[in-house]
Amino acid sequence: MSVRIVYFAWVRERIGKSSEEIELPANVRTVGELIAHLATLGEEYAAAFAVPQVIRAAINEEHAEHGEAIGNAKEIALFPPMTGG
Amino acid sequence: MTAGTPEPVVNVRIQTQDFDISSEIDALTRDRADIGAVVSFTGLCRDEGGRLSALELEHYPGMAERAIRTIADEAVKRFALTGITAIHRHGAIPPGGNIVLVVATAPHRQAAFNGASFLMDYLKTDAPFWKKEHLKAGGTGEWVSAKDADDKAKARWRRT
Numbered sequence: 001m002s003v004r005i006v007y008f009a010w011v012r013e014r015i016g017k018s019s020e021e022i023e024l025p026a027n028v029r030t031v032g033e034l035i036a037h038l039a040t041l042g043e044e045y046a047a048a049f050a051v052p053q054v055i056r057a058a059i060n061e062e063h064a065e066h067g068e069a070i071g072n073a074k075e076i077a078l079f080p081p082m083t084g085g
Numbered sequence: 086m087t088a089g090t091p092e093p094v095v096n097v098r099i100q101t102q103d104f105d106i107s108s109e110i111d112a113l114t115r116d117r118a119d120i121g122a123v124v125s126f127t128g129l130c131r132d133e134g135g136r137l138s139a140l141e142l143e144h145y146p147g148m149a150e151r152a153i154r155t156i157a158d159e160a161v162k163r164f165a166l167t168g169i170t171a172i173h174r175h176g177a178i179p180p181g182g183n184i185v186l187v188v189a190t191a192p193h194r195q196a197a198f199n200g201a202s203f204l205m206d207y208l209k210t211d212a213p214f215w216k217k218e219h220l221k222a223g224g225t226g227e228w229v230s231a232k233d234a235d236d237k238a239k240a241r242w243r244r245t
Contacts, residue, residue: 009143009215010228061148063211077145077213081231084142084149084173084214085128085185085205 003070005038007048008079011055014048024070031057032066034076056081091117093161094168097154099144101176104186113168113190120167122197125188126205132180138221140229142175142184145213149173156207160189163203164196171204173214203242209235 006019028037032052039049049055057064058077070076094113106125114120130140157169170188178184185208189200210231218226 006145008145008213009217058145058148058213061145061151063152077148079145079213080215080228082210082213083216083229083231084144084212085209 001072003073004075005034006075006077008077011048011079015044029069030066031059031064031068031070031076034070035066035078038078054081055079090119091167093166094170095154095157095161096168096170096172097150097157098172099146099149099153100172100174103174103183104172106186106188109170109172109186109188113170113188117167119192120190121192122194123188123190124194124197124201125186126201127183128185128205130178130180130182130184132221133218136221137180137218137226139177139179139219140184141177141217141219141225142173143215143217144173144175148213149175152212153204153208156204156211159207160200160204164189164191164200166191166196166200169200169204171208173208173212175214177219206235206238206242210239 002021002023004019005022007015012018028034035049035052035055038045056079059073060075110123110125114123153171157171160166160169166189168190172186174184187201187204189197191197191200216229220226
């Protein structure tokens with residue numbers, strides 16, 4: 001299954017792109033497993049996900065915990081804690 | 086809703102352009118006789134002791150509006166507001182410039198204060214916006230870090 005991943009703020013800057021389509025290995029079922037998988041894709045990914053527990057996620061534009069199943073998500077967003085307002 | 090009681094109004098906008106506080110208040114109160122209190126909050130860009138030339142606000146289009154709307158709907162329900170407006174800007178905003186506006190209206194002041202405060206506390210931690218510093222000395226600085234105080238501010242609204 002392939003899924004669109006979007007990145008924001010310093011996650012986006014460290015990876016060097018704002019979005020991409022990723023083919024998910026069968027053993028990647030949750031947000032946390034996706035982050036761990038992405039961290040293996042290269043130095044820039046390792047830098048973005050060096051401290052995985054600070055990374056926030058959204059599935060189809062709704063906040064998601066790391067334990068949440070990816071299911072048939074169309075879009076997964078990964079980003080730092082939010083600093084609006 | 087009984088006949089004659091207008092529906093609560095929820096306005097959420099994400100935009101680059103500035104906003105006008107008076108006209109936003111007017112839009113919520115015009116032609117209504119059931120509002121006794123209007124509370125507005127405006128968040129502005131600071132220069133952090135002269136260090137910054139601007140804050141660049143990045144957002145997640147779609148989700149940003151959706152997340153704020155969810156919070157605004159909850160505020161209306163929880164505090165029985167007659168209306169709420171939330172406007173959040175994105176792009177580069179210079180010191181002194183407006184970043185965010187919340188206007189909450191209700192029959193009485195406590196609900197209006199609480200509604201505006203509740204929306205801001207949740208927006209800080211749940212709305213997908215990120216601030217990056219632009220330096221007066223040139224170039225860009227750090228991404229602004231999230232504060233524990235913001236999580237605590239949100240936690241005080243939690244019902245046990």
